[in-house]
Amino acid sequence: MRILFHAAGHKPAPWLEGLKAALPEAAVAEWAPGAPPADYAVVWAPSQQMLDEQPQLKALFNTGAGVDALLQLRLPPHAQLVRLDDAGMSVQMAEFVCQAVIRHFRELDGYEADMRAGKWSFRKPRLRAEWPVGVMGLGVLGARVARALQQFEFTVNGWSRSPRQLEGVRCFAGRGQLDDFLAASRILVCLLPLTPDTENILDRHTLGRLMPGGYLVNAARGRHLVEPDLLALLEQGQLAGATLDVLREEPPPPEHPFWRHPRITLTPHTSARTLRDESIAQIAGKIRAMERGEPVAGVVDRTRGY
Numbered sequence: 347m348r349i350l351f352h353a354a355g356h357k358p359a360p361w362l363e364g365l366k367a368a369l370p371e372a373a374v375a376e377w378a379p380g381a382p383p384a385d386y387a388v389v390w391a392p393s394q395q396m397l398d399e400q401p402q403l404k405a406l407f408n409t410g411a412g413v414d415a416l417l418q419l420r421l422p423p424h425a426q427l428v429r430l431d432d433a434g435m436s437v438q439m440a441e442f443v444c445q446a447v448i449r450h451f452r453e454l455d456g457y458e459a460d461m462r463a464g465k466w467s468f469r470k471p472r473l474r475a476e477w478p479v480g481v482m483g484l485g486v487l488g489a490r491v492a493r494a495l496q497q498f499e500f501t502v503n504g505w506s507r508s509p510r511q512l513e514g515v516r517c518f519a520g521r522g523q524l525d526d527f528l529a530a531s532r533i534l535v536c537l538l539p540l541t542p543d544t545e546n547i548l549d550r551h552t553l554g555r556l557m558p559g560g561y562l563v564n565a566a567r568g569r570h571l572v573e574p575d576l577l578a579l580l581e582q583g584q585l586a587g588a589t590l591d592v593l594r595e596e597p598p599p600p601e602h603p604f605w606r607h608p609r610i611t612l613t614p615h616t617s618a619r620t621l622r623d624e625s626i627a628q629i630a631g632k633i634r635a636m637e638r639g640e641p642v643a644g645v646v647d648r649t650r651g652y
């Protein structure tokens with residue numbers, strides 16, 4: 347069995363060592379032009395040349411959860427496309443979203459500014475019941491985030507493409523129920539995959555339907571958000587602020603208004619990182635299962651886009 351590694355932004359040596367240790371029966375190598383045909387490839391943002399040179403691949407293992415960039419490429423026709431299925435990401439995402447929600451709900455930025463100014467003063471406690479959180483996307487990450495928010499006794503609404511049932515979460519599904527979901531939520535968390543259906547979904551219409559003084563947490567993809575619409579809603583006071591882990595251009599250019607906006611908190615696409623050891627263990631387990639002819643979890647439906 348031959349496995350190629352070709353993942354932009356990942357240091358190849360530890361991945362190659364890890365894959366070799368997990369699959370000692372396999373020949374594992376970093377891809378280079380003209381590499382001999384392989385059975386499997388482990389990729390992140392691979393080059394089109396690599397995909398064109400390896401039409402026989404049985405599966406491509408993405409070293410992340412989102413496959414939007416991969417689906418823009420011409421893929422080997424019969425290769426299964428397999429996403430990372432949690433592999434340590436969902437707990438990180440739960441931490442990230444809960445801290446953003448709590449930081450806003452408890453006005454911690456305001457307290458921090460007060461302390462720096464030498465001001466010891468209290469704000470009126472907010473009523474949790476007035477701060478329902480809506481989670482867009484109830485998949486591997488969204489469901490975990492919804493569960494974590496419930497631990498802090500937030501009211502949680504959820505929205506997905508097909509109807510879901512999650513204990514304690516008021517679930518909405520499809521475009522037909524989007525407005526009701528938004529109207530019932532004050533803080534909106536986006537954990538949708540980027541597909542033609544979800545691109546630009548965070549625009550003035552959706553964000554404008556949140557309860558007054560709404561707050562946005564986008565940890566999915568920058569192209570979900572129409573950035574000028576966010577700025578306009580902040581300006582009009584319809585939204586109170588946003589935490590953005592992802593942007594249309596990463597990093598944004600120096601003149602981008604989000605860098606210095608007082609009500610936008612930015613992080614550099616770091617809410618749920620790929621953990622190498624967990625990912626290698628998961629990928630190796632799936633390769634073994636495939637070799638035995640067994641089905642594996644996390645296979646992307648190319649027509650659905652996630």
Ligand code: NDP
Nearest residue numbers: 411412483484485486487506507508539543565566617618
């Ligand atoms: P999943 O595929 O497990 O879940 C996707 C969810 O979105 C599902 O509930 C799905 O509905 C819902 N959905 C998809 N399309 C629509 C639609 N048109 N309308 C309504 N709901 C829709 O994805 P994950 O939870 O694993 O990850 C979500 C995204 O998070 C990734 O695609 C990636 O872009 C992003 N991400 C960001 C990271 C970061 O560090 N910032 C790290 C990892 C991921 P249904 O349940 O009906 O299928």
Ligand code: OXD
Nearest residue numbers: 409410411412618620
């Ligand atoms: C992912 C990501 O999709 O890191 O896994 O954004």
